[in-house]
Amino acid sequence: MDSLGLPADGRLLPIAATAGGVTVSGVVRSASRLARILGIDAGGHDPAASLAGFVETAVAAGCTAVRAELAPGDATAAAFPAAGFRPILPAVHAAQPRPVLRFEWRADGGTPRTLPYYAQTTGFTCGAVALMLARRRLVPDAPVDRRTEVELWRQATTVHAPRGPGGCDPFGVACAAARKGLGVRVVSSSAGPFFTGRAYDEAQLELMRFVQAGFRDEADARGVAVETRQWTHADLAATLSAGGSAIVLIDQMLFHGEAIPHWVLVHGHVAEGESDGTYAVDDPWVEPPDRETDTDRFDLPVPAEALDRMAWWGAEPVRAAVLVEGAIVRAFDCVNSGIGPPQSN
Known part of the structure; x- marks a missing residue:
C-alpha cells in the first residue's frame, strides 16, 4: 500500500497538486481517463487553486474527467464550482442510496448521465x-x-x-x-x-x-x-x-x-x-x-x-x-x- 492506501501493483497512478498551502491528492483509475480526488489537506485554506491544479495534472496524465466525493457538510464543497466542477445528480440509483456529495469536472463541460448506476450485490451478477x-x-x-x-x-x-x-x-x-x-x-x-x-x-x-x-x-x-x-x-x-x-x-x-x-x-x-x-x-x-x-x-x-x-x-x-x-x-x-x-x- 502507498500513502493513499492504494495497492502498489502499478495499475493506479497517484497524482497531486499543491497551491496556497493546500494539497489535493488522488489517483488516475486504471485503464480509464478518470481521475479521482481522494484527499484534500486544506488546513483551513481555500482549496480552489489546488483543485484547479489537480485538474491540470489529471489532464496532463490523459484524463477527461475528475471526480470527488465528500461527506455532507464538508467545508471544502464550496470551492468546487470555482474550479469548474459541477454536482453529479443523480448518480446512483435510489435502491443503493449513500448520503454523499459528488462533484465532477469534465473536459467537455457536461455531465451526460443517461442511466442510474447500480453496483452488483454479489460476486457473480x-x-x-x-x-x-x-x-x-x-x-x-x-x-x-x-x-x-x-x-x-x-x-x-x-x-x-x-x-x-x-x-x-x-x-x-x-x-x-x-x-x-x-x-x-x-x-x-x-x-x-x-x-x-x-x-x-x-x-x-x-x-x-x-x-x-x-x-x-x-x-x-x-x-x-x-x-x-x-x-x-x-x-x-x-x-x-x-x-x-x-x-x-x-x-x-x-x-x-x-x-x-x-x-x-x-x-x-x-x-x-x-x-x-x-x-x-x-x-x-x-x-x-x-x-x-x-x-x-x-x-x-x-x-x-x-x-x-x-x-x-x-x-x-x-x-x-x-x-x-x-x-x-x-x-x-x-x-x-x-x-x-x-x-x-
Whole structure:
C-alpha cells in the first residue's frame, strides 16, 4: 500500500497538486481517463487553486474527467464550482442510496448521465446488472433493484465458478434479454461453450455444456441474431448511435488486477479525431481495496484502445458482446409465444 492506501501493483497512478498551502491528492483509475480526488489537506485554506491544479495534472496524465466525493457538510464543497466542477445528480440509483456529495469536472463541460448506476450485490451478477441497466435505458419504467438483479442472473447463469455460484455466458444473457422483450444480437469470436476452463470437475463441465447448449437452442428459437466473429468498434458505434447499448465481456486484469471474466455495460461514446474515441462504461464491480466507491464506476471514460486490450478472455481468448438494440415487444408477448417459462415483467 502507498500513502493513499492504494495497492502498489502499478495499475493506479497517484497524482497531486499543491497551491496556497493546500494539497489535493488522488489517483488516475486504471485503464480509464478518470481521475479521482481522494484527499484534500486544506488546513483551513481555500482549496480552489489546488483543485484547479489537480485538474491540470489529471489532464496532463490523459484524463477527461475528475471526480470527488465528500461527506455532507464538508467545508471544502464550496470551492468546487470555482474550479469548474459541477454536482453529479443523480448518480446512483435510489435502491443503493449513500448520503454523499459528488462533484465532477469534465473536459467537455457536461455531465451526460443517461442511466442510474447500480453496483452488483454479489460476486457473480455482473452480467445480470449490465442487462438490467441496458433494459432501463430502453424501458424507462423497468425495475432496477436486487430482486431484478437476482432474477436475471437465475435466468442467465451458466453454472460456472471455481467455487460457489457462477456467472453468465453470452447466450444466457441474450436469452434473458429476449425474455424481457429486448432486441439483441450476439457477436462472439467463439460459438462456445464458454468458460469451460473454470469448471472444477468433469461433472460441472458436462453441466456447463448442457446449460449453454440449451441457451443456444433457445436463442435460435427466439430469433436472436448471432455473428461468430470478433466485435468491432463499428458494431459498438452503430448500436450506441441507434440508442442501444453493449454488454461487453472483459478480463478484470486491467481494471482490478485479477484475471476474472466480467461483464460491463458500454452505453456512450465520444469521438476524438481519427482515433476510435472514448466509451462511457458502467462497471458493476466496486473494488474497496482500490479505494473505489460507486462514484468511480459509472460513466467511466474508457479509451477505445483500453477496451480493446481488456475485451478478451481466456487462455484461448474469446471476444464477445451482447448488443442490446431495442425494446421490440413486451415481456408478456414473449411468454405468450410459447417459448420458455413464464416470466414477470
